[in-house]
Amino acid sequence: MSAPQLDEVFPNIFKVRQGGVEYLATRNLTPGRTFYGEPTFTIDGQEYRSWNPTRSKLAAAIMKGVALQPIKPGSNVLYLGAASGTTVSHVSDIVGDSGHVWALDFSARSLRDLLDKVSRYRVNVSPIMGDARRPEEYAVLVSRVDVVFADVAQPNQAEIMVKNASLFLKRGGHAMLSIKSRSIDVVGRPSEIYRSQVEVLEGAGLRVSQLISLEPYEKDHAMAIAELA
Numbered sequence: 266m267s268a269p270q271l272d273e274v275f276p277n278i279f280k281v282r283q284g285g286v287e288y289l290a291t292r293n294l295t296p297g298r299t300f301y302g303e304p305t306f307t308i309d310g311q312e313y314r315s316w317n318p319t320r321s322k323l324a325a326a327i328m329k330g331v332a333l334q335p336i337k338p339g340s341n342v343l344y345l346g347a348a349s350g351t352t353v354s355h356v357s358d359i360v361g362d363s364g365h366v367w368a369l370d371f372s373a374r375s376l377r378d379l380l381d382k383v384s385r386y387r388v389n390v391s392p393i394m395g396d397a398r399r400p401e402e403y404a405v406l407v408s409r410v411d412v413v414f415a416d417v418a419q420p421n422q423a424e425i426m427v428k429n430a431s432l433f434l435k436r437g438g439h440a441m442l443s444i445k446s447r448s449i450d451v452v453g454r455p456s457e458i459y460r461s462q463v464e465v466l467e468g469a470g471l472r473v474s475q476l477i478s479l480e481p482y483e484k485d486h487a488m489a490i491a492e493l494a
């Protein structure tokens with residue numbers, strides 16, 4: 266098989282092409298250790314982990330050609346709805362040793378998986394058991410961040426983002442909101458539901474620069490990216 270080709274599409278985020286197939290990937294911060302059975306590639310002595318856009322809204326947004334991706338090397342990120350840490354593990358690769366990820370979920374089972382599989386091997390990930398609707402309860406555990414990322418699939422997704430951004434987001438920082446239209450209204454038109462969530466963000470001073478559909482990777486999902494003006 267031909268040697269893999271590597272392109273950096275955003276800082277620390279890559280596309281690997283091998284045998285006519287293109288994979289999104291991040292450079293593995295813990296070489297030799299994978300987290301959910303993802304394939305790896307070794308290129309010029311560095312290990313890269315494949316990042317599946319059908320299992321990660323952030324990967325789906327990148328594959329859909331998002332123009333601005335604010336999670337960078339050195340970023341501090343508050344991640345709401347971490348589940349067992351599939352996407353968190355890639356965010357940890359992207360921010361690297363000089364950044365940090367506070368990974369929050371209210372499911373004890375998910376948090377246990379996140380601890381066992383991800384954060385015990387990665388010093389730049391702090392797991393938090395908490396309810397994203399009540400940020401004041403975990404405020405002492407989180408510092409000011411460059412990015413608040415939310416993937417909580419709740420009816421009041423945008424309000425949850427606004428509450429967390431107002432407590433934790435630096436001025437000029439970015440909010441990334443994964444919107445699942447069916448969590449808000451099962452029969453409504455997804456495009457109208459996305460707009461209603463954008464209005465909630467904008468009403469709170471979060472200037473939305475992008476709203477991108479995540480289809481075909483995630484049905485009835487979009488990602489809004491906003492800046493705290």
Ligand SMILES: C[S@@+](CC[C@H](N)C(=O)[O-])C[C@H]1O[C@@H](n2cnc3c(N)ncnc32)[C@H](O)[C@@H]1O
Pocket residue numbers: 320321322345346347348349350351352353369370371372375395396397398416417418419
């Ligand atoms: C779609 S899954 C997240 C998948 C994950 N972001 C990933 O890409 O690997 C949604 C997660 O949000 C969590 N969640 C939902 N509502 C929450 C809340 N109010 N506070 C904290 N976590 C919440 C659920 O327990 C679930 O693990």
